[in-house]
Amino acid sequence: MNNKPLALKILDLISIVLLLAATYLSIFVAPMERVMGNVQRVFYFHVGTAWVALIGFIFTAALSVIYLTTKNLKWDRIQVAAVEVSVVFFLITIILGSIWARPAWNTWWTWDPRLTTAAVVELVYIAYFMLRQGLDDPNKRANFSAIYALIGGLSAPITFFSIRLFRTIHPVVIAGTNAEAEGSFSMSGGMLQAFFFALFAFTVIFIDLFWNRIRLGEAQAKVEEMKINAAY
């Protein structure tokens, strides 16, 4: 396994700084929301992680198309990396949403269209790894995974649009309103600053983890290849 490139080491450091800065902005710079109190501050991380995770899931569908046309296993490794990091980010999104919901909706979880579709997305991509575990042949595994991720990719836009298409209590804070939403609010200057910074920070953190995970995938492929060579 090659040593970590300098650019990736720098990106690792930048990611840590950005995460700390986003936390500082969310807690100390953004004003407190009057109705919900301090718990509203997790919104910046909730949307930041959801943003990159959903884009990551759509990206994996695009990678499926590239793999299926080229049949190059490199694209399969990139896809696994994208799915894994997206699953981690989306898990944070769901947990933060649940923590926010407890004081705002008086429940940890409700089967609202947004929450249900979000849970489905997460489970679809956890099942993606279970599918991969069941297949030993790398080409067969890559083919099945690509087709699965291509179909699974549909779940991401459904989740994004669910609060705009269905009757839901989930707030629509960006680009739209929802009259039936509970816990809705509009963002002021300091809130917008924290919000856009969190979006930027989580995008950079995602890229950093994604790059690290791709390197891990390359090392895994190398080990698999060496094991096959050793067997013959």
Next chain:
Amino acid sequence: MFFQEVTPDTSSYMIAGFAITFLVLAAYVASLYLRERNLKQDIDTLTELQKAAAAENLKTDKKRAPKKNAKK
């Protein structure tokens, strides 16, 4: 106005939210690090095995070579 709006103290939920975010990210980074370390060990072991196998092949080739010359 008859009702005074009081902002509820939801700080504990906020702290829990940020703590879980950091925990999940830290756990993932740790898993990446551990997997990378294990793969490095695997690569080192397999490289040594390959070298040992290559050296063994070289020895057997050298042993066979004089016999072939003797026949000639």
